[in-house]
Amino acid sequence: MMLSHEGNVPTILLKALKNRKEAVLVDVGAHQGAYALAFSPHCSLIITIEAHPRNFEILKRNFNIIF
Numbered sequence: 001m002m003l004s005h006e007g008n009v010p011t012i013l014l015k016a017l018k019n020r021k022e023a024v025l026v027d028v029g030a031h032q033g034a035y036a037l038a039f040s041p042h043c044s045l046i047i048t049i050e051a052h053p054r055n056f057e058i059l060k061r062n063f064n065i066i067f
Contacts, residue, residue, distance in 0.1 A: 010035070017042040032058045 013035075017023045024046040027036045030048035032055055038044055048063075050056045 002039055010038070013039065014042070031055050033062045037062060 017025055017039055024045045025043045027048045030036055031052040036046045036048050050059050
């Protein structure tokens with residue numbers, strides 16, 4: 001689904017999120033927001049944390065384009 005090095009983690013997360021009415025996703029080390037963007041339709045709240053300044057700027061830009 002997402003990144004090959006993640007194995008089946010994205011599939012497991014998607015199944016867990018789909019079964020919840022008001023899911024909250026906390027993405028620590030959000031990088032550029034791939035998980036947050038992919039799972040946003042299934043979450044009522046997403047909290048992203050990214051320490052690297054360049055990745056954080058890209059993360060903000062990605063969310064400004066989408067939302």
